């Protein structure tokens with residue numbers, strides 16, 4: 343809305359200037375800033391304000407950002423789906439158009455590098471740190487901002503499993519009772535129910551690196567994880583599955599993350615690091631991981647105002663947990679949850695727009 347008003351005012355100004363210049367082609371350039379010369383150059387020719395200078399200046403202030411839609415990925419967990427439409431809703435309020443693109447949550451970093459996606463507002467260190475950093479190191483993706491939220495993504499069990507497997511949350515205690523997690527599918531190995539394959543590549547490597555008697559079975563969707571947890575909880579069937587925080591889970595189930603050997607970056611890359619000198623991944627995921635916003639290098643170049651707004655966006659643990667709960671507990675559609683979040687937090691995000 344704001345932008346429409348701004349555009350109208352600028353259009354008026356351009357019409358006046360164009361009339362003065364005797365050139366009525368200029369109004370077509372509103373919203374399209376590819377041709378504007380830097381203002382300093384225009385001014386350096388002559389101290390006096392010429393009509394040409396005025397036109398250049400009007401263009402500078404009128405049309406810095408591209409009018410193309412800003413492409414935001416949609417992934418396969420609830421806080422992200424809600425947050426994507428929150429980010430999009432804020433940008434729309436500021437006058438930009440957005441497009442939502444269902445995306446694989448690992449491949450998206452390559453897509454940003456290729457200039458096909460503008461931003462990822464939930465870069466979780468545990469799941470995506472490696473894929474993200476690879477593109478940041480290339481220079482085509484920017485490590486743009488770090489949210490207030492602190493994240494953890496890890497093997498997790500509901501509290502009743504503690505009685506069935508003494509010594510939890512220690513990973514060696516878990517491994518010692520692997521057989522109680524065995525199913526027809528996993529034979530004499532314990533079954534670890536992992537997330538969809540695009541979230542994490544490291545579980546099977548960890549089982550190997552730590553020599554665990556477990557087999558990783560990947561759920562097809564987040565909904566499968568929660569359905570299995572729900573079903574297991576009814577009769578207290580042993581279960582260990584992938585979970586994370588912030589999430590809706592902590593408001594609904596008691597339970598804990600498994601404590602693996604503490605994460606260090608080298609654990610993922612240096613076989614000699616850790617208790618297994620021959621293999622990587624002999625450690626847990628980061629226990630206090632970051633949540634970042636990553637953007638394609640092209641984004642602040644093409645949409646500088648929008649990028650400045652995105653940079654000010656800052657999500658906390660309670661915000662993300664509530665976005666997830668709106669969908670997974672209250673059964674709302676992500677767009678409905680996003681609309682409600684925007685209505686309830688207007689002064690916060692208006693501040694992100696105005697700076």
Ligand code: TMO
Pocket residue numbers: 419466469495537541586
């Ligand atoms: C990226 N995730 C929060 C699903 O672990």
